[in-house]
Amino acid sequence: MLGAIEAGGTKFVLAVSDDDFNIIERVSIPTTTPVETFKKVFDFFDNYQVSAIGIGSFGPIDVNTSSDTYGYITSTPKTAWENTDFIGLMKDRYPVPMGWTTDVNAAALGELSYGAAKGKTSCLYLTVGTGVGGGAVINGEPLEGYGHPEMGHILVRKHANDSFDGNCPYHSDCLEGLAAGPAIEKRYDKKAQDMTDNKEVWEIEAYYLAQALMSYTLTISPEKIILGGGVMKQTQLFPLIRTEFDKLLNGYVQTPDLNDYIVPPALKDDAGITGCLMLAQRAL
Template identity: 55%
Template structure:
């Protein structure tokens, strides 16, 4: 059996899965402060401790993924003040002494989709989550693309829509993807949450324009085989088609991509992509397969 922790900024999802990466038991709870939240994590896994080989963690960030760093396994400069520079891996290891695979939450979701849906074709995959925040992860030849740190695709600059005067709500950058298109930006701009905005509202064309820019930038930088858009905002089923349309306008036939309906897609695993990815990373850590 393997353990999974999808550590989101809003909620934690803990799970146990088997060799086939099937979720056997799953529990979620709000992300509060580290002491309270990690106590609930420990409580969930303690009852399975004798059966767990390893645990995969996909965490909100930024996080330190450099194994040579003194702060490897830490959440670093997060705006969630209680979690800033928290030793996540160290704290978990003290509570549950098992090998721990450590990556970002969006990397974990990307890996879940890759393992479940695309590995047989050995595709290069980019995954974006558009939700409370925006993050991106990329897999090439079965491995995450990263260097001194993990990608922060959610903070790429975007060009404002001609009919949008909103300047973004990111505390670090004006006109970045997260500040313009994440859930809080939608609510701040419209005075209500995305799920309360009618399908026919012209705002969705503006939202699609920003998301399509991330697909445009990704296409020209990485030329992946597939770009997956997940997260709560993408639960608006009409949105993916708008993103495809805007992307085609932006790319303007400059490069030939795979068929658009197979190139820009939503997750096949839905909201379980991150959990399955964490299970897969936990398995990979101890089996090296």
């Protein structure tokens, strides 16, 4: 039996499955303090004998296996979670193999194996919601080095019609500071879902996201780019992003047909938990 934790900044999704990833039970709990949240995590997994657990966590996290703080959530904006020894707490309770990466790397792994990038060897997954985070799988392996990708914090050019200063506490007008859901709402002082028909809102959003996708294409060259998260439920964004991306790239490098290159997640909201179950299997 496999266990999985998709640890998001808003909620944790917990699941157990058989060895073929057929989910036996799945629950969602709010992300509050570590003490409260881990109590609910333990209450769930204490009911099962899992052979391994895969964890995809919000970050930044330490993925460097030679580091003294491997398995920690580190300098997160969620201050209650700073320097939380996630893997240590889990291993104290469940001494089984554990897979550990970012929640977006896990989602990329899920989509590569069972979703929009099935049959490929590489893909990039970008989530655009409360924050902006990106993960990638290259040659079948989650992209990690000294640390892990923080794709939401690259710098982008400001749109000519955008006077918003940015919303990121670290960088102000990085991609997350300009394109995450809270940035859209602060820029216009309205909920994003109330501005579906406001063309300017989504043209500016597409401008920032297309710049980011161009940078990722030129540096990682994934076979597929998958855009998920709450903001991307505004499906009118996809053609706007593809058009802007094409304009910015200007034929410099070849890509697949953009309708098949920049796509929504096929697994929808199950990409992350699917990838976490795969991490558990790999940990075995």
